Amino acid sequence: MRERLRQARLARGWTQAEAARRLGITERAYRHLEYGTHNPSHRTVRRIKEVFGLSYDELMDNVFVDNETCAP
Template sequence: MRHLLRQARLERGWTQAEAARRLNMSEREYRHLELGTRKPSLDNLRSIHRVFGIPYEQLVEGVFGDKTRCAP
């Protein structure tokens, strides 16, 4: 998902601070999502879908499809 977020943000010409403001979260929280060091909450997924227009399927696959980050 981190690549989706970064790409969507850059396509709009937004800084991380601007993206965070539009998603109603802290810049730090957004930065962690974009870096992939934290997984988004359901509310965050909804906001990302609404603001960036990324389909839910892509978001969920980006969050849970990475087998290297799943617990055994």
């Protein structure tokens, strides 16, 4: 997910701060998502899909969300 998230952000010309603002999370939290050091909550995944206009399959590839495997 992290590389897809980064690509989607860069394609829109957004900084990490702008992406975080649009998602309603802190810039620090966003950096953790993009660097892959934290897994997103279900709410954050839904918000990412809305803000970036990505489908679940485009965004996810067998990552763990809140200790549950999310199958595409």
